[in-house]
Amino acid sequence: MTEPVRIGDHAFANLRYIRDAMERATAFTSIPGVGGIIIGVSAIVTAVVAQPLRGDRWLAAWLIDAMFAAVVAFILMSRKASRAGVTLRSPAARRFFVSYFAPIAAAALMTIAVVRAGDHALLPALWLLSYGASFIASGAFSIRVVPLMGICFMMLGIASLFIPFGNILLAAGFGGLHIVFGFIIARNYGG
Amino acid sequence: MAARAQRNATPGDESRVIEKRTIPDFDRKIHERTRLAIMSALAVNEKLTFVELRDIVQTTDGNISVHARKLEDAGYLTMKKFFVGRIPRTEYQVTPAGRRAFEKYIAHMEALVKTNKK
Numbered sequence: 029m030t031e032p033v034r035i036g037d038h039a040f041a042n043l044r045y046i047r048d049a050m051e052r053a054t055a056f057t058s059i060p061g062v063g064g065i066i067i068g069v070s071a072i073v074t075a076v077v078a079q080p081l082r083g084d085r086w087l088a089a090w091l092i093d094a095m096f097a098a099v100v101a102f103i104l105m106s107r108k109a110s111r112a113g114v115t116l117r118s119p120a121a122r123r124f125f126v127s128y129f130a131p132i133a134a135a136a137l138m139t140i141a142v143v144r145a146g147d148h149a150l151l152p153a154l155w156l157l158s159y160g161a162s163f164i165a166s167g168a169f170s171i172r173v174v175p176l177m178g179i180c181f182m183m184l185g186i187a188s189l190f191i192p193f194g195n196i197l198l199a200a201g202f203g204g205l206h207i208v209f210g211f212i213i214a215r216n217y218g219g
Numbered sequence: 220m221a222a223r224a225q226r227n228a229t230p231g232d233e234s235r236v237i238e239k240r241t242i243p244d245f246d247r248k249i250h251e252r253t254r255l256a257i258m259s260a261l262a263v264n265e266k267l268t269f270v271e272l273r274d275i276v277q278t279t280d281g282n283i284s285v286h287a288r289k290l291e292d293a294g295y296l297t298m299k300k301f302f303v304g305r306i307p308r309t310e311y312q313v314t315p316a317g318r319r320a321f322e323k324y325i326a327h328m329e330a331l332v333k334t335n336k337k
Binding site for chain 2: 046
């Protein structure tokens with residue numbers, strides 16, 4: 029009775045091999061954990077600096093932080109990708125970036141509209157919700173922890189719709205979540 | 220042929236021999252590891268360049284060339300060579316026949332796993 033077991037095991041191993049190859053062909057795994065930690069620390073510093081500021085000065089502090097974060101993310105992502113011998117132009121990476129940037133582009137445009145309307149208090153919710161949405165969408169093409177991070181960001185975004193501590197919730201999200209998930213990714217997914 | 224393979228088989232080869240004996244309509248063109256990975260990668264991507272395919276399959280240039288050629292000969296994928304500026308590029312795409320063969324192969328494997336469970 030050992031024969032069918034062997035064939036079945038072999039078939040199962042083959043199916044798993046196919047699944048692994050498909051996953052490699054669709055997943056973009058160069059998410060920089062260390063970059064997340066650096067971005068998180070910088071967001072907490074920004075939150076402290078921005079806490080007493082109001083209006084456009086408060087906005088400027090966070091926009092400078094966002095630009096810094098984008099540069100850090102890009103550099104460390106490129107380094108992680110080249111270490112793994114993959115490019116940022118692979119089909120997997122392209123799918124990831126399209127679904128990542130679509131919600132962020134929408135948020136950038138809505139930021140202009142909200143600032144024009146003079147309602148800066150809405151910005152933390154807009155940013156946290158959009159950033160979360162961007163990770164939930166792009167996480168479909170990446171490691172499993174990415175969409176989970178997106179859900180956490182969206183929950184903070186929902187909270188900031190109802191409680192008037194936007195700056196602190198931004199610190200919790202862009203600071204705290206980046207550090208926690210950055211640490212998880214760095215430890216479990218190679219840097 | 221099968222009988223001789225069986226006689227010469229070492230214990231490690233046993234499962235392979237059993238397979239040959241009991242599953243005569245097995246698609247050998249896809250079954251080989253590198254070719255299976257190539258078909259899997261192309262099943263979830265409309266097109267892949269030579270370099271992308273090599274990185275996904277995690278093998279050498281020579282290995283990809285040889286096995287992609289075999290799949291091309293079987294009519295399971297098409298290869299297109301062209302230039303981007305001065306850089307030559309090779310692009311692979313699965314054919315409808317290749318997709319059918321791949322799906323059949325998976326169904327075959329699933330059936331074997333199911334039979335095993337019973």
